[in-house]
Amino acid sequence: MVQEKKLVDEVLGWLRAYDDGSVDRTFTGPPEVKFMAEAVPPHEEFIEGVATSDVTIDSNSGLRVRIYLPEQIPTAKTKLPIMLHFHGGGFCISxxxxxxxxxxxxxxxxxxxxxxxxxxxxxxxxxxxxxxxDDGYAALLWLRSLAKSESHESWLNDHADFNNVFLIGDSTGGNIVHQVAARAGNLDLSPLRLAGGILIHPGFVRAERSKSELEQPESPFLTLDMVDKFLAMALPLGSSKNHPITCPMGPVAQPMESLNLPPFLLCVAETEGHRDGIL
Structure with a gap:
């Protein structure tokens, strides 16, 4: 007799975790926004000026990236900057x-x-x-291996300027930008150069609710309870939201002034519920 698995936790609309360790990420939120979470297959032919390709960069771990290549490259000798992107999703979805x-x-x-x-x-x-x-950092090291001709990916080796690599991340992807840049600050990346980072509404929080969290109206797509559940599932066991990954400005984190970081652009909207913690 097969024992029925039991639901142990869920983030409404996004994720259901079961006692056998399995996770169901079938989207059950508002149907009118379901399209945003649907997968788009890669296409190596140019569509509206851009081609895309999914590439496995580590055969042992199976780590993959999606590459977006623009069709209109100004001249044959032009090399394009690289935007290395880390997606958001509370470390649990997306x-x-x-x-x-x-x-x-x-x-x-x-x-x-x-x-x-x-x-x-x-x-x-x-x-x-x-x-x-770790995955974000591994992707940066993969770009360095291409820059050093230790490995090869034609779209990048033919067209990329490895002297102009920027990290970009939204929501918790912004946390990963900070973590990857901090790690890279202690490493010789040459001939690759990390030129900057862009943090878009990074998921920086503190153990105690900030004023903006308490006062800003919640979105049905992302409530404070959802954030708490995502982070409880994602952080190392026994950690609070003051962990350095989620609170790099907190008392447990390495002081910002001691980090060798590239220039950062921080994007925070005035209605961002976590803005007090971020700023």
Whole structure:
């Protein structure tokens, strides 16, 4: 007789975790936004000026990235900057091939122009932190291996400027930007150069609720309870939200002034519920 698995936790609309360790990420939220979380297959032919390819960068771990290559490269000798992207999702949901990221990064690749490389990060609770940060760092080291001609990926080796690599991440992807940049600060990346980082609404929080968290109206897509559950599933066992990955400005984290970070652009909207903790 097969024993029925039991639900042990869930984040309404996004994730259900069971006692056998399995996780169901079937989206059950508002149907009108379901398309944003649907996967877009890669296409190596140019569509609206951009081609995409999914590449396995580590055969042992299976780590993959999605590459966005713009069609209009100004001249044959032009090399394009690289935007290394880490997706958000509370470390528990989301993937590099979701429509919301496809929509954003095809536009970004085409308009800059730049080559965008988005990492398929491991997700919690199956892979607790620092797994996603390790994946982001591994992707940066892979770019360095291409720059050193230790490995080869034609779209990047033919068209990328490894002297202009930028990290970019939204929500908890912004946390990964900070973590990867901090690790890279102690490493000789040459001939690759980490030129900067862009943190878009990073998921920086503190153990105690901030004023903006308590006063800002909650979105049905992301409530404070959802954030708490995602982070409880993602952080190392026994950790609070003051962990350095979620609270790099807190008392447990390494002091910011001691880190060798590249220039950062921090993007925070005035209605961001976590803005007090971020700023």
């Amino acid at each position: 993937q590099a091939d979701w429509y919301v990221y496809y929509h954003i990064y095809t536009r970004l690749a085409r308009s800059l122009p730049a080559i965008c490389v988005s990492v398929y990060l491991r997700l919690a609770p199956e892979n607790r932190l620092p797994a996603a940060c």
